[in-house]
Structures are given as structure tokens and as C-alpha cells.
Amino acid sequence: MRSSGLRSAAIAAALFCASLGAQAALFEDDEARRAILDLRQRVEAMRTQTDQRLTDDNAQLRRSLLDLQTQIEAMRGDMQRMTGQNEQLTRTLSELQQRQTDIDDRMKKSEPAKVSVDGREFTADPREKADFDAALGVFRAGQFAQAQTAFAEFVKRYPQSGYNASALFWLGNAQYATRNYNEAIANFRSMLSLAPDHAKAPEAVLSIANCQIELKDTRAARRTLEDLTKAYPQSEAAQAGRERLSRLK
Incomplete structure (x- = not known):
């Protein structure tokens, strides 16, 4: 009788330990899932932040490129105006030189x-x-x-x-x-x-x-x-x- 009771007690103890182990395993699985979910959320948050940053950076880059293009166009316009002014100055200088030559010739012709x-x-x-x-x-x-x-x-x-x-x-x-x-x-x-x-x-x-x-x-x-x-x-x-x-x- 005693032997039968000891065996029953052992079996009960074993079942209890198994139950505890199962509970522990379940606990560990929950923690793991929570950790994984948390990690996923963090990764998603980081991805969202990265995408937003990339979007912002791309928008800033586009604005910078547009500003640069505007500056380039403005500089091209300035260069064209300067080229036009230089051509006008060149023509004006040529005309003044010709006038001076004509005046010199007339003065020479009118000199005694x-x-x-x-x-x-x-x-x-x-x-x-x-x-x-x-x-x-x-x-x-x-x-x-x-x-x-x-x-x-x-x-x-x-x-x-x-x-x-x-x-x-x-x-x-x-x-x-x-x-x-x-x-x-x-x-x-x-x-x-x-x-x-x-x-x-x-x-x-x-x-x-x-x-x-x-x-x-x-x-x-x-x-x-x-x-x-x-x-x-x-x-x-x-x-x-x-x-x-x-x-x-």
C-alpha cells in the first residue's frame, strides 16, 4: 500500500513539474512574441522615420535643385545681358574710334x-x-x-x-x-x-x-x-x- 502511494505521489509530482514547465514555456513564448512584436514595431517605426526622412530629403533636394536651376538661369540671363552690353560697348568704342579718326582726318585736311x-x-x-x-x-x-x-x-x-x-x-x-x-x-x-x-x-x-x-x-x-x-x-x-x-x- 505504501509503495502504491509513493508511486502515486511521484506521478503527481511529475505531473506538477510538467505543468509548471508547460506554464513556463507558455510564459516564455508570450514574452518572445511580445519581444518580436515590439521589435517589429520599432523596425516599422524606424522604417517609417527613414521613409519620411528620405521623403523630406528628396523634397529638400528637389527644392535645392530647383533653386540651383533658377540661379543658373539667372546667371545665364546675366551673362547674355553682359554679352549684349559688351557687344554694344564694342560697337560704341568702334564708332568713337571712327569718329576720332574722321575728326583727325578733317583736322589734317583743314590744317594750313x-x-x-x-x-x-x-x-x-x-x-x-x-x-x-x-x-x-x-x-x-x-x-x-x-x-x-x-x-x-x-x-x-x-x-x-x-x-x-x-x-x-x-x-x-x-x-x-x-x-x-x-x-x-x-x-x-x-x-x-x-x-x-x-x-x-x-x-x-x-x-x-x-x-x-x-x-x-x-x-x-x-x-x-x-x-x-x-x-x-x-x-x-x-x-x-x-x-x-x-x-x-
């Missing part, structure tokens, strides 16, 4: 230059030279009335000109050709008074005598021719004057 007329050298303005040459061209074209006007205006316009002695000589010749003998004599004498050593001076004296002959003033013409041969004895005009004297009565 040395000229030589009838063996006399002097300084004359380009316009002054052009006006004299134009008047002389009119005379040589046989337009004596126009030449008379042109030389008279020249002497009036340029009273201090180095051309004046020559201008008076040609003015007298134009007046002789248009039979304005008294005016011609006056201008030939003005020319001789201004430049008695002029290359055309002997011709001017001979021309005065010719005007006096045309005016039938033989006595005055003879005196003039005698003065010519004395003042300019070696000139061709003096030789012509001697021949003219021999024919005067």
Missing part, C-alpha cells in the same frame, strides 16, 4: 600747309588753296568775266593770303580780257606794290602799258615801258617792251 606759287612759298589753308585753284581754272577755261568775279572775291575773302599777289595779277588779266582797262591797271599796280619782286611783276608792268595803249594814252604807255626796261632789264617782258617802244609813235 606749305604751297608754292609763282616761285613763292607760303602757308595756306586747304580751302584757301582750293578757292584760288578754282578761280585760276575758270580763267584758263577762257571764262574771263567769271574769273574776274572769282579773283575779286578771293582777294576780299583772304586779304592776308600769300596768294594775293598772284590773285591780283590774274584779276588784272581777267579785267584786261573784258576790256576793264582802268580796273586792270589799278590791280596790276596793287600787285606790284604788294610784291615788286614777284615772278609775274615784269608781266604786270607790260600789262599796264598794254592797258594804256588800249586807252590811247601813248605817253603814259611809253613811260611805263621805259620803266619796265629799267626795272627788269633781263626779263622777257622787258624784251617785249623794247619792241613795243619801237613801234609807239
